[in-house]
Amino acid sequence: MAATFMSRISMFHAFILSALFFSDCGFLRGVASFGINYGQIGNNLPQPEKVLDLLSSLKITKTKIYDTNPQILTAFANSGIELIVTVENDKLSDLTDPQQALQWVSSRIKPYFPATKITGIAVGNEIFTGDDMTLMSYLVPAMISIHGALVQLGLESYIQVSTPNSLAVLAESYPPSAGSFQGELTGVMSQFLRFLSNTKSPFWINAYPYFAYKDSPTQISLDYVLFNPNSGMVDPYTKLHYDNMLYAQVDAVICAIARMGFEGLEVKVTETGWPSKGDVDEVGATVENAAIYNRNLLRRQLENEGTPLRPNMRLEVYLFALFNEDLKPGPTSERNYGLYQPDGTMAYNVGLSALSTTSSTATISLTSSATKAANKGYLYQSLVYWMFVYLLAFQVFMTTRPF
Incomplete structure (x- = not known):
């Protein structure tokens, strides 16, 4: 006993x-709702295996790439990291053909799945706000063909199909309740939203409060765009309070979608970030501001927050970007969005806790x-x-x- x-x-x-x-x-x-963009426009970036080590040390479980690089897809096998891959813009015309789309999915996706956890296919990037109207006309047909190929291969319940959009798709974004799409996009946007609704796929938006501040630094509060404590703004129609611009931008997109008759679609942020360096006319592009924006964004993500319009639906956000990319064209800021230098050292400290810095790749929590x-x-x-x-x-x- x-x-x-x-x-x-x-x-x-x-x-x-x-x-x-x-x-x-x-x-x-x-953090379940946080991902990061892994761009590759550089001549000095680490091998995909090293990148995987870095992502794993950061406990990042989601990432997005801008192609279907077989080296990356192979390296990420059995890692558990969810991966969004991208169809390059110049491939869209070919993939409007269902047979070519089937061949693309069969050769670019199926051989790596499910070992590599591909969860999304981004068809093109910011097509609706480009100048190529012919390319725009290819977008929805290509998405339909790719989704059809996924259905034929039995993958449609695992992999979503959508396209990232610039915030410039909106004609109005302030206040959020006034959100509406550009008038000239009405026809194609309606087709696109119907596709998302039919396939239960999210609307992806690339939202950068930095651009709004850069264009109007005397009219927009820096604290408001950086998630710092501030008085914020109240939407006069919904009476909802906003203490940061990113959430206001997302809710403007939600309202624009609802205005088109497709209320209920999930909106996810596929890119947001802040440059740590810029040209003379790129106001606000500093190491200090980049660190504050990304630090505050991460803290919000740790709380799995939703926006004021959808407080109970956590907002999924992909930070741009993992590395500074030295071959990107455009102003200086374009090459300085990374949290890390290509050698694995931090571009700046975002206030995360270092557990080990004995190797070239810091492990942080x-x-x-x-x-x-x-x-x-x-x-x-x-x-x-x-x-x-x-x-x-x-x-x-x-x-x-x-x-």
């Missing part, structure tokens, strides 16, 4: 330790100092609670023991 009693006590010991262990380990999970403090408090409360349970159970056993 005594042996049985001691066995039961040992089981309670194990139960308490397990409960505390899993409570603590829960804090080490990656996505837990902010504020969250860590909250977690310590929660862990302490858990410890007190389980000790109480333990002592109560121990007293019961001692009272009812058969010897």
